[in-house]
Amino acid sequence: MLYRETGQFKTSYKADMAVFPIRQDRIGLAVILLLAFVATPLFGSAFLLSAVMIPLLVFALAALGLNLLTGYTGQLSLGTAGFMGVGAYACYKLTTFFPEVNLIVWILASGFFSAAVGVLFGLPSLRIKGFYLAVATLAAQFFLQWCFIRIPWLYNNNVSGAIEAPVRTLFGMPITGPHATPELRYLVVLSIVALLTWIASNLVHGRVGRSWMAVRDMDIAAELMGIRLLPTKLLAFAVSSFYCGVAGALMVFLWYGSAEPEVFSISQSFLILFMVIIGGLGSLIGSFFGAALIYGLPIVLKSLFPMLGLSVGAATIEHITFMVVGAMIIGFLIVEPHGLASIWRTIKQKLRVWPFPY
Amino acid sequence: MAMDSSAAMTPPGDVNREAGRDVILAVNNIEVIYDHVILVLKGVSLEVPRGGVVALLGGNGAGKTTTLKAISNLLRAERGEVTRGSIMFQGERVDRMSPNELVRRGCIQVMEGRHCFGHLTIEENLLTGAFTRRDGAAAIRQDLEKVYGYFPRLRERRKSMAGYTSGGEQQMCAIGRALMSRPTLVLLDEPSMGLAPQIVGEIFEIVKELNASEGVSFLLAEQNTNMALKYATYGYILETGRVVMDGDAEMLRANADVKEFYLGVSEGDRKSFRAVKSYRRRKRWLT
Amino acid sequence: MLYNIFIDPFVQMAGAPDLLVQALWDGLVSGVLYALIALGFVLIFKASGVFNFAQGIMVVFAALTLVGLYEKGVPAYVALALTLVVMFLLAVAVERVVLRPLVNQPDIILFMATFGLTYFLIGFGELVFGGNPKAMITAQLGLPRGVIDVEMLGGRVSFQKIDIAAAVIASIMVAALAVFFQKTRIGRALRAVADSHKAALSVGISLNQIWVIVWFAAGVVALAAGIMWGARSEVSFALEIVALKALPVLVLGGFTSVPGAIVGGLIIGVGEKLGEFYWGPLVGGGIETWLAYFIALAFLLFRPQGLFGEKIIERI
Amino acid sequence: MSNQIIGGPGLFSRRDDSVAKGEPLLTVENVSLRFGGVRAISDVSFDIRKGEVRAIIGPNGAGKTSMLNVINGFYHPQEGRISFRGQTRRRMRPSHAAAQGISRTFQNVALFKGMSTLDNIMAGRTLHMKRGFFWQLWRHGPALDEEIRHRRVVEEIIDFLEIEAVRKTPVGKLPYGLQKRVELGRALAMEPDLLLLDEPMAGMNLEEKEDMCRFILDVNNAFGVTIALIEHDMGVVMDLSDRVVVLEYGRKIADGAPDEVKASQAVIDAYLGVAH
Amino acid sequence: QDGKDANFVPLFTYRTGPFSGSGIPIANGMRDYLEMLNQRDGGIGGAKIVIEECETGYDTKKGLECYEAVKGRNPVMVNPWSTGITLPLIPRAAVDRIPVLSMAYGLSASADGQTFPWIFNPPNTYWDGLSVIIKHIADELGGLDKLKGKKIGYIYLDAGFGKEPIPMFEQFAKDLGFELKLYPVAATDMQNQSSQWLGVRRDKPDYMVMYGWGALNPTAIKEAARINYPMDRFVSIWWPSEDDARSAGPGAKGFRELNWHGVGTDFPVLKDIQKHVIDKGLSKVAKGKEGEVLYNRGVYNSMLIAEGIRNAQKLTGKKAVTGEDVRRGLEAINLTPERLKELGMEGFTDPLKLSCADHNGHGAAFVQEWDGQKYVKIGGPIKPMEDKVGPVAAAAAKDYVEKNAGWPKRTEACDSK
């Protein structure tokens, strides 16, 4: 009853081609945005904001970026963390070089640097495919991480070898550094993520997204239809890396406050890939679901044990958390191999036909 | 397989059929759902007598492939499920069995769309068909020769990777592969698809020969109704997940609707494809 | 600059041939050790099309079980046998719980499932055996220890006996597996399964049985790798990272090729050792971490399916 | 009647008339193609005239599909030349062929499985869409307008092929016959001058074949799209085609009007088995 | 937290992951000492200690998560146990008013209490440690001037921690005229160091210095033994454990590392832990591992925590103290011989005095050698080369402030006179 499209007729192609053609979905989106922009900063605790929401958004953005490449274009990448690193280091260099310019500008600009690097390492995708392509991105991953360690210029010769976010302000309020309030940092991150999500949605619903998916689903046929493979793939690499770069910059500046190269390690790349897969390849909303599951689940589990009144050691909790997360990932996949987004779709489908089973 | 299984082994649900007929496969009122929400088969029942050749006809999306997969238990691999009804093969309930056990018992499917192992050579493809057999390399070798006898083109291409062979060659390979398992019942899904007319004829001849000389039963889902009804003894017509008509092949061939929609002959004459109009007559069984 | 890159390293090689031989040997040994890990990947990939992310942790888990049992007082050889049993049970469990419900799903989904498995095994292993590193029971297993020092080329080249053992074991495994895959009925079935789950099911190949077999085989290979790597440093969860080194090897050799694993391992091992040793100092060292991938990449540009991998079939 | 259905302003407005009707649009000269030891095509020559339906038949493995692959640039023949609209070439990239106005369907359905019917056909219009990447970022405005313009054309195709009901269904879940139809739609969306059809009717029953024939004829008649057709159903080939070329083991064994070909003993031996 | 008379002490530990080999004994030592205080004295100054471990896996990301999880619960201080986690906490400490105790790790420059009022890294910095190692080498050779023309190799974890001493090292190389060879080990290659050691064979450094952690240590010691590197010329910073040396077998004999506290259980404080904690089954330590280097290191760390709290209680008169109070308490740490005796640590470690300006103490360290079974102290205490390290550290602190524009000037009051 609640979820019916009956009676909602489209009178123009424009309306039919909207991203959310069903009214209930649009209302849902508005509610979510309201919750995210108003309720969460108002009522969320500092812990919720800075240790749960901000990381989650950052990961979701990176996952989104990777999803554009892997989920939409079918190019497996294991270099996500490396590209995030490029964004982070670029932003660091830019903002320490030109401290007057607003940080937000640099955060977005740093995306272009990782886009460039992404394109470079995307070049082999013309010849190499599937899991084999992963090696090109792995090369990127390890090479970039090595650069972050080995080129002192990148971290302004800091003795610690780490980059530290200098204090920067927005409208006179600090958004980085220790004095930045979680609320403000959260809102900045949220705004950027929301903007980029909207842009991603524009892309995937238009010509560009279609060519990406065509390349993913059947590259030969796509080529025979006049979609040039290399430019299409490289564009995906560029856009994807752009997103990852911005996510990396956000991560260092608005979440960690500082970062050493180890932060951009291969395990991070894997983690984001898994967010994309479990969230749903080729689904924007899935990236958010995936980030929530992979990043959020361990946190929830960890806080669950003390709540249950179990007094087990931190290490045991960690072990059990690992086991449970592992088991749940497998469980989710068995229930729905195409990711959480697909579960979401099935639920909607069921709602639509409710009260009949099918 | 010997003919030792008697009428006593036929499932009880069969009593209303002609008594004493030996049924190798009985599908009773099955319902199939994909992805938990898409209902595709809405109560399909059919049976294949031992030593029979039964055709399953029907338009696109009628559910022929789904029916065959339900029988061979390949549905689960596609997130489909038999939610109601039962399937009996040689008097045994098989709807919970793994495909492997089914093949072992003599029921094998040739899937629609070939599905050869692209990275194996044609010969290796054929040999995998004998996976479940335990009767020794010599016997397998012998059958391999037999298959090459049926499809000389395969012998020429035996060392090629199946992935590089032409569509028709792959189709032959898929059929040959199934025959390698020495089946008692073959579920053939669109065997003629993509084959040259001459080969189509040969395949049906092979069906006839195996049926006659070795008593192999066949259930064929076929779009080439003409051929199918020429070689089959009995036929079922499936439309949108239901059996809408069944009967002896002769009878079906004589049916006016079947003639018009499936055989392309109206008033005794074959009509030209050029002459087709977009106008469509409703099928009588749909009313 | 140019001199440093193109001439000097070779001058060095010629100047100290003993070191060159040592570097080559070390590279070969690393290569064998990488290959041992890669072999486990290949087995599972070749036989089911699954890219097994958990192979690294299986190496740790196998070694940990072995040493853990020994520490609990089980005699070394009995512990070895028991570990094999445990690996078999693991294979059965993986087939039952993970693979069977996910039959015919896209590769990437199965890949993800093995990631779930990795998490589970990490948690389980640490819960049972504790997170602290353990020393490998090399001597107790009767593996040779010590070095053979050979005076040659105006210097000394040392060969660890354990490394020689590793090479021998690896060669035997590779030879046996290569024959198994190419020549036997089961081997053919394994390759068929990797090609298409659906078609394999339709011809009556028992995926369940096949998967147990390969996962067990991969478990055995993992155990061998665990023993050898453990003997090099220690048995700890840090070993899991080393598994990453198997990736370029895998890619270079081809995911589906048993001999590829060993050849790839040797090329990568030697390449990265020589690279690090002679060219690394020019850029501050530590290039080993990425050099392997660039070597693999260079090869791939010429052979996109790896040196020995099955050709990627592109037909329409 | 049917040309009214699809006679909208958008579709096939880009007519190229550099070649007159009845003149060769495409000529294949002495083409040979080998894969290692396998000779897929040996020294084959024929032409396709503008506006005709040209059938290519032959036994399995004769090299028919390979021929199409050569024509649209996916395979590069070792010998021989191909000229399209008078331009001769040795090799070109498939995307180039597409841009020149050659489109095709595939023997093994090669749809974009993860996309809906609509998106598949829209993807066929990629070549005609001009708005660049930066317009796409901001979807509203010009990019959307363009999208809507093309959507109109696509809807016409959908209407024409009678696949309205499955417009938003992911094509992977469609039955085989409908997939073939969607594939045709996608090829049509490119507004080709030459349409290559590889067994478009395999796996269809009579009724569906009839539909398909009608579509093909309409496309050919109403828009003058030249068609090269591979098909094993002799009824269809004989009824639809203007001229037939017959291949066997990579060689051309006959070429001519359907009736001539049908009567040729070589063709009967190699392909038909019995006289039809 | 837990009523008013309790102090919340979160411990960031890692009993899992690639660094657990080093993390576990530390975690046990830290925990057992505090537990002992709870059992024996009912806490500190009548206030119970609420001990809570948070597992970081030596992973910066997880560490920050732990920090966020505890920072709202009035922790008296945090112990990151990772240089990587310490660095991002440095700017936050002042804002969240939670002192960071990075005991002998973290940023060397943070020893400067005027610039970093909230960071404490007693009793030595990594730079101090390096200077002690150089001194030790010089002693062996017979004088600092003998270093001239020598070659020293440095093998290190290629992360913040291992790179920390490099600028100092380079400075020494320049001043003392020896040649420095770097052998970085990536975290992913900790167990796979054959190239580095091949390099060592080629370069033939006279001495090897190591800054390692986790699996790096045992592998390096094994590799050194494999190439027959003379072990008594292989000197490490204070992190390798008994296990690290033991697993290399007899070849490890002679391996040296720094330390500033006793090993073994022959100290009253360890006896108390045995009695009140281990015997009661409250400890996780494996049998025979109590008293090992890193276990005792954990004990030492917890003793500093306890002293900080105790001083804070004295300064404020409260039982339950805040991070702010403990910061003052830490600045007031003064471990005189008498105090050490009261703590049951006589002979365990040297006196230590911190102040508002000096958050480190820059105490002496000694060298201990692996004899195949255990570490034995060789030689006496060696003071860091204050004259060399001091200026570099001061410059680094200044540099840090410059790079972090708006770094607050110290406003915190100073109790010590």
Ligand SMILES: Nc1ncnc2c1ncn2[C@@H]1O[C@H](COP(=O)(O)OP(=O)(O)OP(=O)(O)O)[C@@H](O)[C@H]1O
């Ligand atoms: N995996 C699947 N998931 C969802 N729906 C499916 C799936 N496979 C088939 N269907 C649907 O089930 C219906 C029946 O399909 P089926 O393939 O059985 O038809 P068919 O009679 O074999 O048709 P064809 O002649 O085209 O082969 C179709 O409407 C199809 O869309």
Ligand SMILES: Nc1ncnc2c1ncn2[C@@H]1O[C@H](COP(=O)(O)OP(=O)(O)OP(=O)(O)O)[C@@H](O)[C@H]1O
């Ligand atoms: N990429 C390739 N590599 C190797 N051999 C190939 C390749 N493509 C085609 N062949 C071979 O060339 C021959 C012709 O193949 P083609 O697909 O053109 O046949 P076809 O006439 O389309 O047959 P069918 O009617 O069965 O589809 C076949 O024997 C096939 O095995």
Ligand SMILES: CC(C)C[C@H](N)C(=O)O
């Ligand atoms: C905290 C230390 C004990 C670990 C490591 N040496 C580091 O500084 O990061």
Ligand SMILES: [Mg+2]
């Ligand atoms: Mg079908």
Ligand SMILES: [Mg+2]
């Ligand atoms: Mg073909």
